[in-house]
Amino acid sequence: MTTSKILLQLIKEAFLPALIIIAAKLSGVVLSLYYFQIEWQPQTKYLIPQLTLYSTQDFIRVSSWSNFGVILSLWLGLGWILVKAHLLHETHITPKLTLSLINLRLKSLISNTFDLSHQALVWLAYLWLLLLFFAVEVYFGIFYWQLYLISLGGGIILSWFFIVDLEREIKLQ
Amino acid sequence: MKYYKNLILNGFLFIAFLLILLAPPFFSTFLLPSNSSGEVAGWTSRPLLRVVPNEQDFDDLVDFVLDYSRPDQVKATVKLTAFSQHLAIYHRLFVLENTSSRELELKILLAQPPKERGFEAGGLVLFSPDSDYFARLEKSAARGETLLKVEQPQLFQLAKNILLEEEVIKLLMVTPSGLITSPLQQSHPAGSLVYPQPIYFTSQQVKNWATRSLRLAPGEKAIVTGFIKGTSRLPSTKLELKLLFQLPNNF
Numbered sequence: 001m002t003t004s005k006i007l008l009q010l011i012k013e014a015f016l017p018a019l020i021i022i023a024a025k026l027s028g029v030v031l032s033l034y035y036f037q038i039e040w041q042p043q044t045k046y047l048i049p050q051l052t053l054y055s056t057q058d059f060i061r062v063s064s065w066s067n068f069g070v071i072l073s074l075w076l077g078l079g080w081i082l083v084k085a086h087l088l089h090e091t092h093i094t095p096k097l098t099l100s101l102i103n104l105r106l107k108s109l110i111s112n113t114f115d116l117s118h119q120a121l122v123w124l125a126y127l128w129l130l131l132l133f134f135a136v137e138v139y140f141g142i143f144y145w146q147l148y149l150i151s152l153g154g155g156i157i158l159s160w161f162f163i164v165d166l167e168r169e170i171k172l173q
Numbered sequence: 174m175k176y177y178k179n180l181i182l183n184g185f186l187f188i189a190f191l192l193i194l195l196a197p198p199f200f201s202t203f204l205l206p207s208n209s210s211g212e213v214a215g216w217t218s219r220p221l222l223r224v225v226p227n228e229q230d231f232d233d234l235v236d237f238v239l240d241y242s243r244p245d246q247v248k249a250t251v252k253l254t255a256f257s258q259h260l261a262i263y264h265r266l267f268v269l270e271n272t273s274s275r276e277l278e279l280k281i282l283l284a285q286p287p288k289e290r291g292f293e294a295g296g297l298v299l300f301s302p303d304s305d306y307f308a309r310l311e312k313s314a315a316r317g318e319t320l321l322k323v324e325q326p327q328l329f330q331l332a333k334n335i336l337l338e339e340e341v342i343k344l345l346m347v348t349p350s351g352l353i354t355s356p357l358q359q360s361h362p363a364g365s366l367v368y369p370q371p372i373y374f375t376s377q378q379v380k381n382w383a384t385r386s387l388r389l390a391p392g393e394k395a396i397v398t399g400f401i402k403g404t405s406r407l408p409s410t411k412l413e414l415k416l417l418f419q420l421p422n423n424f
Contacts, residue, residue, distance in 0.1 A: 002179055007186040014193040021197035029204060051205055063205050070201065125194055133198045
């Protein structure tokens with residue numbers, strides 16, 4: 001029996017962003033509740049505790065800012081992968097930078113195409129999946145459309161940088 | 174055979190990948206649940222006051238729309254059918270429940286005068302489930318009188334005025350022997366109905382915009398009953414009332 005290397009790599013790479021998204025959502029909710037001084041109640045009917053707020057405005061505010069926190073965390077993660085893809089990619093890293101990294105004992109930062117493409121694919125999948133979810137929330141009026149437009153704009157720019165790197169990679173090969 | 178085993182194994186891996194991918198977005202929606210039961214304008218959460226419209230007893234004669242978009246009030250639009258020349262009573266139109274963990278003060282306001290014209294008069298009374306929503310005059314009361322003998326004076330606690338037949342009268346004091354009011358403008362026979370500060374309107378004007386305030390302990394309920402009298406000129410018609418269930422001193 002042979003398992004797909006691609007699928008195994010995708011699963012391996014999917015854990016970290018999944019945890020980051022959950023942590024970002026939780027922190028976003030907690031920070032919004034404290035920053036806006038919103039009254040809330042825990043609901044422990046289910047295995048995962050739920051939060052109960054007292055008004056729709058509060059709900060929309062907490063939901064919007066915590067969603068935006070999730071998007072910010074995805075931007076940071078994806079941004080780091082794109083920095084690696086553009087500057088620290090083994091196929092087109094400059095010899096000078098390679099030497100510097102070796103001297104600094106940071107050679108592990110140099111990434112190969114297999115790892116980078118899977119990481120970028122997973123992070124982009126999360127980004128666009130969440131943008132799709134949030135579009136539905138904008139439609140129902142529970143996510144500020146201004147924040148959504150910023151999130152969408154950032155998503156498009158980061159995707160564009162990924163495509164540019166991918167095209168360069170294809171030309172090199 | 175090996176091909177199929179690979180296919181099944183990789184199928185499982187693919188499903189596992191999709192599940193990992195979908196878990197965080199679902200976690201986000203689960204943490205702050207969106208509840209489409211209509212409790213809070215379609216979204217969230219448990220309000221301080223639960224307004225339960227009576228959708229069982231009146232069939233198509235009454236329509237309800239509720240809006241919980243503010244924490245300190247619930248808006249409701251209710252359409253009541255007025256029947257020509259008849260007084261229609263919509264008993265237990267709403268049940269209101271304090272769902273918070275503290276005592277709440279509650280009153281109901283009419284947001285705007287009814288626009289329709291197919292009625293003579295109408296109103297809404299707010300009262301406790303263990304009491305009646307009206308009392309009767311025990312003795313006839315002449316014009317100018319200020320002491321009204323009623324069956325259950327305790328029903329009128331917290332009311333600032335009363336509705337006696339079609340007259341709104343200022344209520345000064347509730348005593349065990351009756352109600353002390355401002356002087357009556359008209360005479361009223363024994364047995365006339367007296368309501369504790371209802372919202373009250375006629376086709377010309379709104380005579381009382383708000384019900385009395387009731388204090389509800391956590392879990393305690395209150396009832397709203399409506400009444401409306403149609404005109405002789407028109408057949409039955411639906412009258413739209415825009416109401417605010419307010420929690421005035423709780424925020």
